[in-house]
Amino acid sequence: MQSENLWRAIQAHQFDVPGADLPFSRKLAIAEKWSDEFTLGAIEEYRRFLFLSQLSDKPVTPSEVVDKVWHLHMTYTRDYWDVLCKTVLGKPLHHEPGMQSTDSARFADQFSHTKALYHATFGNPAPDAYWAPPPPPGASKFRIAMASLVSAGVALAGVITGDPVYITMSLVFAFCAWFYISGVLIAGKPIAAHMKTGNNPTGCATSCGDGGCGGD
Incomplete structure (x- = not known):
């Protein structure tokens, strides 16, 4: 029941403020050169990532598309920290970048875990348009x-x-x-335009509160 209430709260969270001259979704679309349709889909995948971050018993890692949404959202500091984290999630959700050369393997493992949890939670695989693996090296x-x-x-x-x-x-x-x-x-960059699907795991993970919710 708690998870259902949390998911409803995440779904109800408004990223676009009514009456804004440059709403969040439009700013994201312009910055990343995405179509409006793709941008709205990316925001929905970000919602799902937020939900997974609260369900997981270890850190979750987003695709680069989802990470782009996350990065922009964090610049809206009042909405991110005071509304999303404090009111909706009930705890801080920190963005933890990689610090060592060995982090790549760890993030790849966490990315696989995140996609598996996505499938188990939502009943469908994470869509390739937003969560596809990276192309072969070289x-x-x-x-x-x-x-x-x-x-x-x-x-x-x-x-x-x-x-x-x-x-x-x-x-x-x-x-x-x-x-x-x-x-x-x-x-070759995972996210520079609407139809690209090389969305590899990012060099980051979640950390919630004081180490709970999958924090390191």
Whole structure:
């Protein structure tokens, strides 16, 4: 019963203040270049993360999308500390960043725990759009290298042959490679635009109150 009441209280919490010139959701969408629809979904996933932080018997770790919402919310200090933590949760919810090189493995384990708890609590897996695992290490670098190699090959052919067709193709390939590499560099970040799904575990975890609720 207590958990049901808590979930209702979290759902009832208003992030967008009525009448605000720049409401929370709009500010988040602008900052992260997300669509309004994706932003509202990210806020709902943040609500679920808040709930899980109170259910878990050990620290929980958000995806980077959820962490972006959390970071912005913490800048609204009165709403975060005085309303959410004090009134809704009934205790402080601290953001604990990693401090050591060994923290990555710990956060990855906590992220897996968080997603498992999500599934057990809500009856569905955490949606990939907001909670997907990161791409394999080096995948982006490989794509950049291949795009650069193809572009350089076509450009070299144009220089050697002097054929205007090859020269034109080299310019086109150079532009496409630049566009592709730029896209990879941006999309390689877990959260820079609406449709990206590389939402890896962040280097942070929760810590509630004086060490309860999954605190270290």
